[in-house]
Every structure is written in structure tokens, then in C-alpha cells.
Amino acid sequence: MSIPDDASPHPPGARSGLLDRHISFLEALRAAGLPVSLAEDLDAVAVLTALPWDDRAVVREGYAAAVVKRHAQRATFDALFDLYFPRLVGDGSTRLDGGEGPDGPDGSDSPDSSTQDADERPVVPGSRDNAEALRDFRERLEAAMAAGDEEQLARLAAEAVGRFGAMPGRGPGLSSWSAYTALQRVAPGEIVERLVQGLLAEGRGEEEAQRAAGQRVGDFTRRVEADARRRIGEEKGADHVARTALRPTIDRLDFLQMRRSDLEQMRREIYPLARRLATRLTQEHHAQRRGPLDFRRTVRASVSTGGVPLTTHHKPKRPHRSELVVLCDVSGSVANFAQFTLLLVFALREQFTKVRAFTFIDHIHEVTHHFKPGADVVDVMADLAASASHAALWGRTNYGRAIDKFAEQHADAIGPRTSLLVLGDARSNYSDLALDTLADLAGQCRHAWWLNPEHRRHWDTGDSAASRYAEVVPMVECRNLTQLSELVHDLL
Amino acid sequence: MTWFSSPTDAADRLGATGYLTDAATATTTYLAGALEKPLLIEGPAGVGKTELAKAVARANGAELVRLQCYEGLDEARALYEWNYKKQLLRIQASQGTDASWDETHDDIFTDEFLLTRPLLTAIRREEPTVLLIDEVDKTDVEVEGLLLEVLSDFQVTIPEMGTVAAVRRPFVVLTSNATRELSEAVKRRCLYLHLDYPDSEREREIVVSQVPGLEEAVATQLVAMVARLRELELKKAPSIAESVDWARTLIALEISDLDDAAVNATLGVVLKHVSDQERAVKELRLDRAGR
Numbered sequence: 056m057s058i059p060d061d062a063s064p065h066p067p068g069a070r071s072g073l074l075d076r077h078i079s080f081l082e083a084l085r086a087a088g089l090p091v092s093l094a095e096d097l098d099a100v101a102v103l104t105a106l107p108w109d110d111r112a113v114v115r116e117g118y119a120a121a122v123v124k125r126h127a128q129r130a131t132f133d134a135l136f137d138l139y140f141p142r143l144v145g146d147g148s149t150r151l152d153g154g155e156g157p158d159g160p161d162g163s164d165s166p167d168s169s170t171q172d173a174d175e176r177p178v179v180p181g182s183r184d185n186a187e188a189l190r191d192f193r194e195r196l197e198a199a200m201a202a203g204d205e206e207q208l209a210r211l212a213a214e215a216v217g218r219f220g221a222m223p224g225r226g227p228g229l230s231s232w233s234a235y236t237a238l239q240r241v242a243p244g245e246i247v248e249r250l251v252q253g254l255l256a257e258g259r260g261e262e263e264a265q266r267a268a269g270q271r272v273g274d275f276t277r278r279v280e281a282d283a284r285r286r287i288g289e290e291k292g293a294d295h296v297a298r299t300a301l302r303p304t305i306d307r308l309d310f311l312q313m314r315r316s317d318l319e320q321m322r323r324e325i326y327p328l329a330r331r332l333a334t335r336l337t338q339e340h341h342a343q344r345r346g347p348l349d350f351r352r353t354v355r356a357s358v359s360t361g362g363v364p365l366t367t368h369h370k371p372k373r374p375h376r377s378e379l380v381v382l383c384d385v386s387g388s389v390a391n392f393a394q395f396t397l398l399l400v401f402a403l404r405e406q407f408t409k410v411r412a413f414t415f416i417d418h419i420h421e422v423t424h425h426f427k428p429g430a431d432v433v434d435v436m437a438d439l440a441a442s443a444s445h446a447a448l449w450g451r452t453n454y455g456r457a458i459d460k461f462a463e464q465h466a467d468a469i470g471p472r473t474s475l476l477v478l479g480d481a482r483s484n485y486s487d488l489a490l491d492t493l494a495d496l497a498g499q500c501r502h503a504w505w506l507n508p509e510h511r512r513h514w515d516t517g518d519s520a521a522s523r524y525a526e527v528v529p530m531v532e533c534r535n536l537t538q539l540s541e542l543v544h545d546l547l
Numbered sequence: 548m549t550w551f552s553s554p555t556d557a558a559d560r561l562g563a564t565g566y567l568t569d570a571a572t573a574t575t576t577y578l579a580g581a582l583e584k585p586l587l588i589e590g591p592a593g594v595g596k597t598e599l600a601k602a603v604a605r606a607n608g609a610e611l612v613r614l615q616c617y618e619g620l621d622e623a624r625a626l627y628e629w630n631y632k633k634q635l636l637r638i639q640a641s642q643g644t645d646a647s648w649d650e651t652h653d654d655i656f657t658d659e660f661l662l663t664r665p666l667l668t669a670i671r672r673e674e675p676t677v678l679l680i681d682e683v684d685k686t687d688v689e690v691e692g693l694l695l696e697v698l699s700d701f702q703v704t705i706p707e708m709g710t711v712a713a714v715r716r717p718f719v720v721l722t723s724n725a726t727r728e729l730s731e732a733v734k735r736r737c738l739y740l741h742l743d744y745p746d747s748e749r750e751r752e753i754v755v756s757q758v759p760g761l762e763e764a765v766a767t768q769l770v771a772m773v774a775r776l777r778e779l780e781l782k783k784a785p786s787i788a789e790s791v792d793w794a795r796t797l798i799a800l801e802i803s804d805l806d807d808a809a810v811n812a813t814l815g816v817v818l819k820h821v822s823d824q825e826r827a828v829k830e831l832r833l834d835r836a837g838r
Contacts (some may be wrong), residue, residue, distance in 0.1 A: 091733060094735050094736075098582070101582055102578055105578060106554070106574070107554070113570060115569040116570055117574050117578055118576070119571075119739075120571075120575040120578055120738040120740060121738060122737045124587075124734040124737075125728075125734075126589060128743065247656070263779075267778065321782065331725070331726050331727060333793070334726040334727055338687060338727070360635060361639075363635070431780075431826055432782075433780055476791070493684075
């Protein structure tokens with residue numbers, strides 16, 4: 056209570072629970088990785104006093120404007136906001152029966168959503184899970200998804216958790232809610248097929264309809280998960296849920312723990328990321344580019360100021376660019392990581408004089424030709440996946456053999472201006488490691504790096520030869536987009 | 548002065564000048580005015596970031612002062628500069644007279660020899676002003692340091708003259724394409740708004756309002772097609788500006804039905820990479836042979 060005491064022309068009601076809730080909300084944001092400073096805290100309070108409170112969307116946007124300063128963090132913010140300032144309490148219907156009364160711990164529950172609840176949901180609050188209810192629910196869900204009715208979907212998600220996701224406990228406070236159970240019962244996956252048919256009838260392409268339907272079902276899944284979080288938060292406290300049930304933002308998500316939907320999102324991130332990196336690099340190079348004084352130009356420029364050299368001119372420095380050779384483990388466990396790193400490196404092609412890429416499992420295979428300038432991301436990914444089969448002769452990861460083969464067949468790729476980049480988890484199925492060959496290769500080039508997508512604490516466990524390779528080539532942990540972009544930046 | 552009296556007021560008055568907002572934009576714009584905080588807008592190119600600043604100026608009858616950022620922008624271009632040549636002339640002219648050096652010195656560092664650049668201009672203006680700092684991500688990091696004083700205290704310090712504080716706080720809008728991460732210090736001083744592609748309903752309204760003479764049916768087709776294009780994995784997704792261009796093209800070509808052939812013939816207006824066009828043709832099953 057001590058902090059904003061002096062900063063608050065609060066409305067009278069705000070002193071009650073709202074301030075505490077506000078502070079614990081900010082703490083949850085900080086814990087989730089958003090750098091919310093005290094200045095932003097005070098801004099948020101100012102925002103809340105300046106805004107009318109009759110529309111939840113307005114309050115949410117105002118809050119976001121004050122505390123979220125990076126778009127990637129918006130998803131985390133929204134999840135936490137729903138948790139700390141829930142859209143409705145419980146089923147949202149008990150309140151309607153029990154008359155009007157101040158609702159919600161924060162009072163930000165918008166009146167319009169509850170009135171819509173009333174006329175759209177003629178469901179008796181007591182009605183429970185049974186086959187008929189399920190059939191009825193699925194029909195309504197399908198209709199809402201086909202129409203893309205956001206309001207209705209939000210209500211249905213709440214209903215799904217309330218009816219099909221309840222896990223009654225043995226005592227008060229022990230009951231809980233499960234998005235998993237709800238989704239198992241409702242099985243929105245089965246609706247996909249019918250959704251696709253509907254979209255095809257609208258004249259969409261096959262592939263596109265599939266994707267759109269998948270996306271809508273994915274959205275619904277997310278809503279159900281959010282609603283389960285909300286209900287659990289209501290019973291066990293929002294802090295508890297914020298600590299345990301939130302996923303990190305996409306740029307901090309581990310390569311090795313990605314879901315399919317994450318992969319798509321990542322792919323969209325790659326080009327903007329490469330562009331950001333390239334801009335940053337050019338700017339940094341520019342900053343260092345001021346060369347020696349260009350005497351002639353300086354004197355000529357001074358003529359207009361009566362011989363006083365007000366502006367000095369400098370000779371530009373010659374840019375120096377390096378070549379890059381990437382060796383990439385594409386075996387199943389690290390394939391995602393390898394693909395993203397390859398894509399990123401190739402998106403940064405202009406920064407290097409020359410880039411060559413090789414993939415391996417137990418045999419080396421050059422993939423440079425897949426990355427034509429201006430090539431399509433989707434095609435490149437497909438080609439890369441197809442070429443993984445060339446990289447395996449026996450099918451088990453074997454770093455030693457791959458390195459030997461590389462030295463044998465592609466030794467010309469390595470030169471004094473080359474940077475060598477090895478990507479992989481260094482798990483070589485207890486085979487020979489070819490340490491000497493790798494040391495030779497590393498000795499011939501300017502820099503050599505090894506990027507390992509595994510957490511440092513997993514190195515050297517099982518068949519990992521991380522530290523033995525690390526003695527030959529400096530090895531760095533690279534588990535998410537943030538680390539990856541830092542590394543690529545240092546590399547250049 | 549108050550810029551807007553409520554989020555709804557902001558939405559209405561911006562709408563009246565031809566800028567259609569959504570809830571987030573209206574709320575944040577209102578807050579920026581009410582709290583007198585700079586507003587940082589990020590988002591993909593062509594979604595109306597700069598346009599918003601212009602609309603705020605139009606809605607309030609304020610003057611728009613624009614600082615276009617670029618690589619190598621420096622203090623002299625952003626804040627102020629002394630007019631050296633004129634100062635030299637002044638010194639040379641005073642050599643014949645018996646004015647002392649002190650007098651001359653005092654003389655050459657006055658308003659007469661000061662070239663004000665956008666930031667200083669915006670602060671010194673007494674009338675309502677919207678200060679637009681465009682594409683702030685294009686500048687070097689040092690310029691951000693320069694902005695800090697302006698953004699937090701609305702003042703500029705000129706060593707020879709002292710501190711110039713704002714008579715009237717301007718409405719400050721910073722735009723960025725997020726090609727570079729801005730420093731925490733700048734972000735902390737701003738309210739933040741991420742502008743994204745609009746939903747189809749709003750986009751249709753925008754296109755119709757921007758392009759008179761466009762039939763509703765075609766507008767609906769066009770917006771649906773643009774939305775489908777944005778769902779594909781493209782290098783550069785079409786922006787609002789490109790939807791509007793497309794609508795204008797259709798009017799110019801007198802196309803009243805956006806069928807596959809029409810899309811095919813005019814795809815170059817919205818997609819500007821060869822690979823993007825190929826992808827669109829493939830995914831939307833357009834018949835390229837008919838071209």
C-alpha cells in the first residue's frame with residue numbers, strides 16, 4: 056500500500072481491493088518477463104483515473120498502453136489481464152439470478168457482456184454434462200465458428216469449461232477445472248472437417264480452408280485454456296496460476312519444446328527478425344565507419360565559410376565481410392532448431408560475401424542451392440525437410456563420420472576468411488567424435504562456433520559429447536530466438 | 548487545452564476527419580492527450596501510423612510539425628543549429644567598427660542567428676501543435692538520448708541561451724516500424740500502441756471512405772481477398788495503403804467484379820515481391836496462363 060500513496064487522486068472506491076490487485080498484477084507481469092518500471096506503474100494508475108470504467112475493452116487497452124511496450128508481450132499481458140481482471144465471475148449466470156450486486160473483485164466487468172449473457176444463454180444454471188447437452192453444445196459451437204462470432208465463442212468457451220471441464224473435489228476449495236477434460240469431451244478437432252466443408256463452399260482453396268479451420272479451432276482451444284485459468288485463479292488465487300500455468304513469449308520459447316502452432320508463428324518472425332538484425336548491423340558498422348580525414352574535400356568545403364573548416368569530411372572505410380559455412384545436424388530431435396537457424400542465416404545473406412550450408416545426420420549434404428535469393432519460405436522449408444533424407448545413409452546421428460566426410464569432400468569451403476558454425480546437440484550415439492578433424496577445420500578458419508539448443512544442464516548427460524567438442528570449438532547455449540539473434544549478431 | 552474529452556470523443560472526431568479508429572487506437576490517443584504523454588506507435592508499414600498523427604492535428608485544428616528520422620540524423624538537424632555563416636559575416640562586419648569583442652559575442656548568440664529545427668520549433672510554438680517524430684527506429688541510438696529531454700520535460704537546453712521550456716505542451720507522436728528495438732528509456736516515457744491490420748469490417752469502411760465511387764460489393768470482395776492474402780506466408784503482407792491503391796486501380800480500370808481474372812491482372816498493385824505473387828497464385832489457384 057505504500058507506493059502510490061502520494062501519486063493518487065484515486066476515486067474513493069479504488070483504495071479497497073483494486074490497488075492491491077493492481078500491484079499484484081504488475082508483479083505477475085514482471086515475473087512473466089515484462090520490464091514494468093515504477094514510472095509505468097504510476098502511468099497505469101494515472102490511466103485508470105483518466106478512463107471511464109464502463110467498458111472493459113477500454114480499460115484493458117489503456118492498461119496495455121501504459122505497461123506493455125513490446126508487441127510480442129501483448130499475449131502474455133492479455134492472459135494475465137484476464138486472470139487478474141476476469142471477464143466474469145464463476146459461470147456469470149448465478150449473478151443474474153441473484154439480482155444485481157456489485158460484481159467482480161474489481162468492478163470492471165462490463166454490464167453489456169452480462170446482459171448479452173442473459174439473452175443469448177437460456178441455459179438453466181443447474182444443467183450439467185450429459186450427451187444431449189454435449190450435442191447441443193457442439194452444434195452451437197460449430198455455428199459460432201462458421202460465423203466467426205467472437206462474442207459467442209468467448210461465451211461458449213466459458214460454458215465448455217463450466218459444464219464439461221469441472222473436476223469436483225472432495226471438499227470446499229479442492230474442486231478444480233480442467234481445460235484438457237473440457238476439450239476431450241467437446242473434441243473441437245472433430246468439427247474441423249465440417250468447418251472445412253463450409254469454407255470450401257464459400258469458394259476458398261482446399262489448403263487455405265484447412266488452415267483457416269485449424270486456426271479457428273486453435274483460437275477456441277486457447278480461449279478454453281484461458282477460461283480454465285480464470286476459474287482456477289478464482290479459487291486458488293491469480294498469483295498461483297500466473298506462476299504455474301503461463302507459457303513464455305515466442306522469442307523466449309525453447310526450440311526443442313515447440314508446438315505446431317508455435318512453429319508457424321516462428322516462421323513469421325524470421326524475416327522481421329532478420330531485417331531487424333540487418334538494420335542494427337548496418338547502423339553499427341556505420342557508426343564505426345568514419346575513416347581518416349579527407350583533406351581535399353574538407354578544404355574545398357571550407358571555401359564557402361571563408362576558409363574556416365567548419366565541417367570535416369572523412370574517407371569511408373572499406374567494409375569487410377566474411378564467409379560463412381554452416382554445418383547443421385538435421386536429425387529429428389534438433390530439426391526445428393536447425394531449420395530456423397539456417398533460415399535466419401540465409402535471411403542475413405547480404406551481410407556475408409558467401410554462405411554455404413551443409414546438413415548432416417551421418418552423411419554430409421550441401422543445401423546451399425535451396426536458398427535462392429527471394430525464395431519462398433514455405434518452399435525452402437519443404438525442400439530442407441526433403442533433403443534431410445540425403446543426409447542419412449544409416450539413419451543414426453554420427454557426428455564423427457559427418458565431420459570426416461565434410462573434411463574429405465568439402466575442404467575447399469574452409470579458408471582463412473571463413474566463419475564456421477556448427478549447429479547440433481552433440482549427441483552422437485557413442486560413436487567416434489573425429490575431434491582431431493574438427494580441430495583441424497577450426498584451425499583453418501577465422502572463427503568457429505558451436506550452437507547447442509540444449510539447456511546447459513543437459514550437456515554431457517547420456518550420449519552428449521558437448522564438453523569434449525567444446526574443448527575444440529567454443530560452444531554456446533542457444534535455446535530460443537532471443538539467444539539466437541544475439542549470437543548471430545556477435546558472429547558478424 | 549484538452550485534446551479529446553473521452554475515448555468515444557476521440558473516435559468520433561478522428562472519424563470525422565476521415566480516420567477510422569478501433570477501440571485500442573481511440574483509447575490510447577485519448578490517453579496521450581489527457582495525460583500529456585508522448586505516444587509511441589509501432590506496427591507494420593502502411594497501417595496508418597503517420598496518418599493518425601495527421602488526423603489528430605486535423606481534428607484539433609493544430610499545426611503538424613514533422614521530424615522525419617533517418618540514419619545520421621543529428622542534433623543540428625533535429626533540435627537547432629547556429630547559423631555560422633551569418634555569424635561569421637556579423638563578426639567580419641563588426642571589425643571596422645569599434646564594438647568590443649564582448650558585445651559582438653553577445654550579439655551573435657541571439658535568436659537572430661538561431662536556426663530552429665523541428666523539435667525546438669514544436670516546443671516554442673504557442674498555438675496547439677502536434678509533433679510527429681516519424682520512423683524513430685531509423686535513427687542512431689544517440690538521437691534517442693537527445694529525445695529524452697524533450698519527451699520527459701518538454702524542454703531543450705541551448706548552452707549559449709539557456710533552457711527553452713514548452714509554453715504549451717505539444718501532442719507528441721513517435722512512429723516506428725520496429726526495425727530496431729528502441730531503448731527502454733524512451734519507451735518508459737511513452738504510451739505504447741501497436742497498430743495492426745484492421746479487421747475486415749473496419750478495413751471495408753476505410754477503403755470505401757477513401758475511394759469514392761467504389762461499389763459496396765466490390766469493396767467487400769476486395770477486403771476479403773486482402774484478408775486472404777494476409778493469411779498466406781508472404782514476405783510483405785498487403786497494407787491498408789495497398790488495399791486503397793487496389794481499389795483505386797479497380798476504379799481506373801472500370802472493373803466492377805473482382806473475379807480471378809481481375810485479381811490476376813492487378814495483383815502487382817498489392818504484392819510487390821515475385822515470390823509473393825507466385826505463392827498467391829498457387830494458394831488461391833488463380834490461373835496465371837490466362838495472363
